[in-house]
Amino acid sequence: MIGVYGALVLAAAAVFQSTLLPASAVAGVTPDVVLVVLVFVAQRNGVMTGQVCGFVAGVVVDAMGLAPLGFYALSYTVIGAAAGATRGKVFVDPVVMPFVFIVAAMVVKGLLGLLVAWLFGIAGVAPRVFSGAYLIEIAYSGLLAPVLFGLLGLAKWLRPDRRRGEIA
Amino acid sequence: MRVREQLSRHKESITFATLIAVSLFSLVFSTESLRVRPEQIGQSFLGVFQQAGSAIGSFFGRTVTSVRELAELQRQHADLIEQLRAYEAVTDEVEALRAENVRLRGALAFSETQSFENIPARVIGKEPGSFFAGFSINRGRTAGIERNMAVIASWDGTQGLVGRIAEVGLTTSVVMPVFDANSFVAARLLRTRHEGIVSGDGVSQGLLTMRYVPKSAQSELGVGDVIVTSGMSSIFPEGIRIGTIEAVHARAYETSLSIELRPAVDYSRVEYVFVVKERM
Known part of the structure; x- marks a missing residue:
């Protein structure tokens, strides 16, 4: 059930990112809210939920723009699985670790984007990954992460570990 | 039993392996020119949510x-009672509506003066x-x-x-802007009539690049010269303004000029566009 909630939240985050978030752009760059939400959901719920939610989020993002179907699905599946693998193994404080998680996830997203673009001959990805705009996006997303993690932490339906009385 | x-x-x-395989298969199909692409289905479905979000x-x-x-208004009401200066109140919304009205009138006038539907x-x-x-x-x-209809804007x-x-999609569409790295536009210098190809680097606030203009044309070009669509491709009608020359580079290792363009449209601030249906 948590996977369904997570997937719905991620789909809503993708729509939010496409329609409302551009108003908050810094130097024309918006944070990757979908990635932040994905890492939160995956880190709290484990590998299986993380990778399934990542796949769903990626398909939604692929379908809403110019990316070929599967581009973000692959990246977000890997990131969801990797974030899920840290569940219970890393102490997540309210500020530093969310920032570290998101910066790491953004770097992985960039590397996977380069790899997929190279494999399938997709033009335009490398200039964006190596642009200053991507650095701004990494910083913006990282700084937003503690705030979003705090807000999402209030949603108990995204945190089955709490319901079961476990310590994350 | 052991298998289970x-x-x-x-x-x-x-x-994990299944999801990655599905993603890869999707990429294989998406990056080929299939007549019915999976994105179209998703675009149609998600377009509803995009419209809702908007x-x-x-x-x-x-x-x-x-x-x-x-x-x-509350503040103005207090001011009215105390100072009887109601006529000074001009609300933000009136200003916003007036500005929007001007924009829409401009867009309407633009739409009506176009030579193509x-x-x-x-x-x-x-x-x-x-x-x-x-x-x-x-x-x-x-x-x-x-697909492939040209998109223009009044700027x-x-x-x-x-x-x-x-x-x-059914009720929404996705536009590939000129600055996209996959976009190539047949272009022409309005004054000297030299032709070339304009492409972008994927960054909306960056410059466009025009290539394949012969080096012999360098002495005729100047900053501020206008570049328009040449109409040589079946996608873009002739004469639509693309941008103006910002810099001209003649590199020794290239056989043609590399011309940097300042786009005619600020893509990050476009609110209304016009999809060119056909020439009238």
Whole structure:
């Protein structure tokens, strides 16, 4: 059930990112809210939920723009699985670790984007990954992460570990 | 029994491999030119949510404006009682509506003066991912939009090229802007008539590049010269303004000039566009 909630939240985050978030752009760059939400959901719920939610989020993002179907699905599946693998193994404080998680996830997203673009001959990805705009996006997303993690932490339906009385 | 145990034990790994395989298969099909692309289905479905998200954004925007206006009116009411200066009150919303009215009148006038039939549309969403540069508009197949139709906009009183339709859903479409790395536009220098190809680097606030202009043309070119579409391709009609020359580079290792263009349209601020349906 948590996977369904997570997937719905991620789909809503993708729509939010496409329609409302551009108003908050810094130097024309918006944070990757979908990635932040994905890492939160995956880190709290484990590998299986993380990778399934990542796949769903990626398909939604692929379908809403110019990316070929599967581009973000692959990246977000890997990131969801990797974030899920840290569940219970890393102490997540309210500020530093969310920032570290998101910066790491953004770097992985960039590397996977380069790899997929190279494999399938997709033009335009490398200039964006190596642009200053991507650095701004990494910083913006990282700084937003503690705030979003705090807000999402209030949603108990995204945190089955709490319901079961476990310590994350 | 043992197979079931093995499957159960490696459930996560199998799911991971399956999802990655599905993603890769999708990429294989997506990057080929299939007639019916999977994105079209997703675009049609998700376009509804994009429109809803945009509508919610507009609603909250109007609500915030209304609340701000209410606070302003309260202050003015107090001022009226104390100072009898009601005539000084001009609310933010009136200003916003007046500005919007001017914009829409300009857009309407622009639409009516075009020499080709066009479909007005509003930008409702930007690309949610960071590696591509598309944006969504609120018109789709039901409005008569098809793939590869040219998209233009009114900017500073003139028409400027925005891009072309890349994906079409039922009620929304995705536009590939000129600055996208996959966009190539047959172009011509308005004054000297030299032809070339304009492309972008994927960054909306960057410059465009025009290539394949012979080096012999360098002495005739100057900063500020206008570049328009040449009409040599079947996508873009002739004479649409693309941008103006910012710099000309003649590199020793290249056989032609590399010309940097300042785009005619500020892509990050475009709100209304016109999809060129056909020449009249």
